Amino acid sequence: MIIAMDGPAASGKGTLGRKLAEKFDLAYLDTGALYRAVGLGLKRAGHGPEDADRAAHAAKTLDPDLLNDPELRSEQVGHMASIIAANPVVRANLLAFQRDFARHPPSGKAGAVLDGRDIGTVVCLMRM
Ligand SMILES: Nc1ncnc2c1ncn2[C@@H]1O[C@H](COP(=O)(O)OP(=O)(O)O)[C@@H](O)[C@H]1O
Numbered sequence: 233m234i235i236a237m238d239g240p241a242a243s244g245k246g247t248l249g250r251k252l253a254e255k256f257d258l259a260y261l262d263t264g265a266l267y268r269a270v271g272l273g274l275k276r277a278g279h280g281p282e283d284a285d286r287a288a289h290a291a292k293t294l295d296p297d298l299l300n301d302p303e304l305r306s307e308q309v310g311h312m313a314s315i316i317a318a319n320p321v322v323r324a325n326l327l328a329f330q331r332d333f334a335r336h337p338p339s340g341k342a343g344a345v346l347d348g349r350d351i352g353t354v355v356c357l358m359r360m
């Protein structure tokens with residue numbers, strides 16, 4: 233089972249998505265965190281979000297440890313994420329990560345909840 237939570241910022245995707253994942257024992261992925269993690273990785277390496285090639289590479293080689301970093305939620309990293317999210321190569325590279333998570337949820341879970349702006353429209357289409 234895959235549950236797609238689509239919606240704009242602060243519409244409650246994360247709140248409801250986490251609750252659904254807990255209730256049905258599913259894996260949960262906050263896809264905004266992926267874009268934020270790319271931003272945080274660039275920031276730590278001393279680069280800006282406009283560096284398209286570096287952002288694309290960082291998205292392909294995403295460091296999963298960054299997903300749990302407290303700085304992920306900072307306003308600066310959120311701003312970087314919004315610039316990075318406009319890069320089509322970054323989006324394509326993160327698509328692979330998201331689809332893999334949906335197809336093979338971690339920890340042997342029977343399904344996944346994905347939250348983001350484009351889950352039902354792009355990431356988790358019927359024939360992905
Ligand atoms: N059903 C709800 N009723 C009232 N407030 C809510 C509800 N769902 C979420 N919120 C609040 O709205 C804010 C944004 O929720 P969040 O789940 O972070 O949104 P998103 O993941 O879509 O950005 C949070 O402060 C959260 O506590």
Ligand SMILES: Nc1ccn([C@@H]2O[C@H](COP(=O)(O)OP(=O)(O)O)[C@@H](O)[C@H]2O)c(=O)n1
Pocket residue numbers: 239240241242263264265267268310313314315317347348349350351
């Ligand atoms: N599926 C997604 C999730 C986030 N994003 C972008 O990633 C940035 C960070 O998202 P966020 O963590 O603040 O998540 P929201 O609660 O704003 O959806 C935002 O600028 C979103 O536009 C995206 O483009 N596609």
